[in-house]
Amino acid sequence: MLELKNINKYYNSGTVNEMCLFNNFNLTIKDHEFVSVIGSNGSGKTSLLNIICGSIATDSGNLIMQGSDITGEKEFRRYRKIGRVYQNPAMGTCPSMTILENMSLADNKGKPYNLGSGTNRKRAEFYRESLRQLNLGLEDKMNVKVGSLSGGQRQAMALLMSTMTPIEFLILDEHTAALDPKTAETIMELTDQIVKEKKLTTIMVTHNLRYALEYGNRLLMMHQGEAVLDKSAAEKAEMSIDDLLGVFNQISIECGN
Amino acid sequence: MSILLGVLEQGIIYAIMALGIYITYKILDFPDLTADGSFPLGAAVTAAVMVKGVNPYLALVIAFAAGVLSGIVTGIIHVKLKVRDLLSGIIVMTGLYSVNLRIAGKSNVPIFNMETIFDNAGLNNVLPESVASYQTLFVVVAVALASKFALDAYLKTKSGYLLRAVGDNSVIVTTLAKDSGFVKILGLAIANGLIALSGSVMCQQQRFFEISMGTGTMVIGLASVIIGTNLFKNFSKVRATTAVIIGAVIYKGCVAAAIKFGLSATDMKLVTAVLFLIILVLSRGRVKKVKNNA
CATH class of the missing domain: 3.40.50.300 (P-loop containing nucleotide triphosphate hydrolases)
Incomplete structure (x- = not known):
């Protein structure tokens, strides 16, 4: 189990360009969950992964991995249980x-x-x-x-x-984004096979809505540092790409894009 | 003949140093200027301990250890204090100048009439009189080959794999749950150990320590590495470490040739620099050509 508790993360803090990414962000990922994370650019998907792995530090909040607090643990030590x-x-x-x-x-x-x-x-x-x-x-x-x-x-x-x-956790950071469609498909199938075989708790950030729906048993949509959509396996199964695009557009309209 | 012998001796002594530069420049991708300080450090330590009557072979070990220390200092400045790689080396190199003077006591320490690794009762008994003029060459080749084989063997160990990985892609070392900073420090330590070892051999061969003997070490080492690795690029059978040793001898040969053809010994550093420039430009030209053809 992986828990993010009251995470606060500011970029450029103390300057006029200060930007709050996460404000009291909470997320719990249970063992053997395969979470697909989608969201527009700058919504905090990759920052979320970096915070979990320790590549970037948080301003406050706790990160609890299998019951033990790893908030202050160095990045390389965290990778003992994480593959990325x-x-x-x-x-x-x-x-x-x-x-x-x-x-x-x-x-x-x-x-x-x-x-x-x-x-x-x-x-x-x-x-x-x-x-x-x-x-x-x-x-x-x-x-x-x-x-x-x-x-x-x-x-x-x-x-x-x-x-x-x-390992216990697998972090996938848009790992098919740089590949051609056919290779991406192969890698995605391989990923799914490995995750199932090794029973890994997985967080996959992707821009491919079809992959997000097709693979995994939980779907998160991030927007401005918040999880605006959190669907379980059953709810996810009933969604279509058009539904997802609908939510995406709705968010974009709210932002004035 | 004696010129050729001199080139071989000096070239192979510098080759030991070039193996160290090979680690920092090629494997770690770290432009380590510590070399200009750790080479004379090895010599200073050698002169200092030999004057006190320490066994010349033991002096090699002590010099190596001193070099390791200097590499660790550069590594810590870079990794822990987050100073840029080039600057970390410059800081340590500058500081070592004074340290070397302290260790040696003065800027020029002769060690004439002392047993060295080249000339001692034990060795003189083993080697026949007839090869006396090649005795120095035998010894430098032995030290260089020992260094080369030890390095080759190390690079095939798990720790060696990690060292090669850190220069290639330090992210992967982190994801393997290893501290990439520690691996870098380790690499710098081994590299500067070899450089100081080379300084120690040089000191014993020339039979004196001289404070400015390290100036240009980095350039000579880089030139040797670049010549060697470029020359044998298409020969996958030749190990990079072997190529580096040959590169060092060729480079020393070029410098000697330039001096033979009219330049004076005081022009040495200029020759060194200009030759290095030529090598850099030529090796870049090669890369371009390949790209254009692709």
Whole structure:
């Protein structure tokens, strides 16, 4: 369970450009929930993810992960339980290292990075098998540098790498946005499969309304730092993309856009 | 022949330093000017302890440790105090000038008539008289190869993987639940350890410490790394560390050639700088060409 309690976040505080993003924001995400988050630009979706992961600090409020307060915990420590995939495929892999080295690096998460051999040859077959599921032919390119792969291939690897070790939360930050429609579809299906297999509590920010409806069991729409729409799995199943667009437009009209 | 020998000796001593620059410049993507201070630091420490009668081999270890410390200081200034990478190095380099003077006691410390790693009773017994003129070369090659193989082995460990990852994409180190700042400090420590080790070998080979011997270290190291890695770009069989060592020898050869053809030894630093500029421009031209063809 992940709880955000009375979160306040201001940007440029103390200047004339001060902007309040979150004002007493509260959100509770239960275990094994797969939350799709949609909303216009600047609505606070990515800030929400960054606050959860500790990439940005809050001004006040508490963040409680499985009963323990992690508000002051450093970003890198939080990732012990969190896996994250970014919008930019380059963020999830190391371009100058080979596929095998990247997989080995990710496989060691949670264990000490000591003077033991970087690649465990016995695990190579397991990596190959995981890569084979992607159907991208990566299993035959184990010694190819990741920098020479396409964005879709890298993103598939990033997803695989971030979920390789036992984690409890998966943070997806528009992870299909930079991909072509077909690759995006593949990555999305793979995401759903991994989330179900590993029973991960997932928060997915997306601009694709169809993905938001089709995948996950909860839907949030963010607007000006608030969750203006919060639909459960059952309610979500009855909504159509047009309904969602309707709400979107309504909000935009209110803002005068 | 003696010129060639000199080039090889000096080139390979600088190659040890270039391995350190390879870590900061190529792996960490950190322009580390600490080098100009940590190279003479290694020499100063060596001169200081050898004057006190410390074993020359032990002096290498002490110099390495001193270099590690200087790297840690640069790392902490950059990571914890959030000073820009280039400035962190400049701060430590500047400070080290005084520290080096303190350690050595004065700006020029000779260590003539002392046993060094090149010339000591043990080594002289082992190596036959006939190869005496190559003795220095043997020793520098041994130190350089030991450094190279140790670095190669390290880069294949889990810790080494993390070091390579942090320069490539520090975000991934964070998402692997590791402190990317700590990894950077570690990299700077190892790099400056090697640079100071090189300074120690240089001090023992020249048999004196001189305060200005570090000026231009960074440039020589960068030039070696760029020559080496560009030259062997298309030979994936040649390890980058090997390429860097060869690059250092080639670079030293170019400088020696320039001086042989009429320039005086006082022009050394100018030659160093101009050669570096030529190398930078040439290696960039190559990149452009590739892009235009693509």
